[in-house]
Amino acid sequence: TTSKSDYIWFNGEMVEWANAKVHVMSHALHYGSSVFEGIRCYDTHKGPAVFRHREHMQRLHDSAKIYRMPIAYSADELMASTRATLVKNNLTSAYIRPLVFIGDVGMGVNPKEGYKTDVIIAAFPWGAYLGEDALEQGINAMVSSWNRAAPNTIPTAAKAGGNYLSSLLVGNEARRLGFQEGIALDVNGYVSEGAGENIFLVKNGILFTPTLTSAALPGITRDAILTLAKDIGIEIREQTLSRESLYLADEVFMTGTAAEITPVRSIDGIQIGIGRRGAVTTKIQQAFFGLFNGQTEDKYGWLDLVKP
Numbered sequence: 528t529t530s531k532s533d534y535i536w537f538n539g540e541m542v543e544w545a546n547a548k549v550h551v552m553s554h555a556l557h558y559g560s561s562v563f564e565g566i567r568c569y570d571t572h573k574g575p576a577v578f579r580h581r582e583h584m585q586r587l588h589d590s591a592k593i594y595r596m597p598i599a600y601s602a603d604e605l606m607a608s609t610r611a612t613l614v615k616n617n618l619t620s621a622y623i624r625p626l627v628f629i630g631d632v633g634m635g636v637n638p639k640e641g642y643k644t645d646v647i648i649a650a651f652p653w654g655a656y657l658g659e660d661a662l663e664q665g666i667n668a669m670v671s672s673w674n675r676a677a678p679n680t681i682p683t684a685a686k687a688g689g690n691y692l693s694s695l696l697v698g699n700e701a702r703r704l705g706f707q708e709g710i711a712l713d714v715n716g717y718v719s720e721g722a723g724e725n726i727f728l729v730k731n732g733i734l735f736t737p738t739l740t741s742a743a744l745p746g747i748t749r750d751a752i753l754t755l756a757k758d759i760g761i762e763i764r765e766q767t768l769s770r771e772s773l774y775l776a777d778e779v780f781m782t783g784t785a786a787e788i789t790p791v792r793s794i795d796g797i798q799i800g801i802g803r804r805g806a807v808t809t810k811i812q813q814a815f816f817g818l819f820n821g822q823t824e825d826k827y828g829w830l831d832l833v834k835p
């Protein structure tokens with residue numbers, strides 16, 4: 528799969544991919560001052576549709592609000608621009624990357640009162656983030672030596688560019704040591720999340736996931752899975768989880784827009800359950816991917832058709 532397309536929506540205009548450039552003195556480049564989203568468009572039985580489009584654009588606005596960053600476009604306007612970007616690029620399935628950043632506003636950490644942000648929306652083809660066969664075979668993960676940010680330091684509810692320095696440390700350590708992904712603990716030593724995914728475990732048929740107070744991003748896939756699991760009669764518990772509860776779980780999987788629902792077959796070299804995708808994970812995957820082929824009813828209106 529390629530990770531390019533023809534046009535990027537840039538402050539209200541369609542700009543050719545190669546010409547969508549910023550200045551090297553851009554604030555975000557120096558200080559990490561950007562907020563962004565990762566969204567998927569699926570080629571569904573009803574036609575191309577953006578999954579939980581409004582929730583993603585709302586989270587983008589929420590991330591900006593935490594940092595008091597202005598956005599000149601409402602969630603509705605951003606959604607319309609995303610649909611236009613997909614159409615312009617002839618994409619039926621895509622990964623979508625909206626980004627709001629403080630651009631070339633002059634040096635200094637504090638931009639002048641009344642500054643404006645720059646906004647882009649890129650959309651391009653992107654397959655399974657952790658590999659196609661990972662969705663079935665699972666991945667080998669490790670608990671990182673790096674913790675997630677402490678409360679009241681870097682806010683983990685914001686999907687901000689700077690936060691991804693943590694993901695870079697966690698994900699890079701794992702890959703360097705021969706694992707496919709890293710799992711971070713919070714500052715209290717409880718399970719938080721993967722470098723770019725939320726995490727779930729299954730024990731005795733009950734589905735567990737860390738509370739968001741364990742420094743995890745409020746994942747939209749996480750929320751979808753909690754909703755779908757409840758609908759299919761799986762008991763769910765959001766609670767603090769110890770590192771060792773991962774080792775003793777029957778099943779572990781990671782969730783995210785990019786990673787979708789990826790089973791974890793081992794952690795720190797310890798086999799989890801049967802060492803491949805388990806029964807509950809399979810059921811949840813079917814419910815999730817069923818949304819895109821019609822086998823699961825879209826009863827919450829999660830599909831935003833690109834061409835209604």
Ligand code: PMP
Pocket residue numbers: 565694720721722723724725743744745746747748749782783784785
């Ligand atoms: N945690 C982190 C750190 C992430 O980057 C992501 C991907 N956005 C997630 C969790 C999963 O969030 P979502 O399901 O909304 O993509």
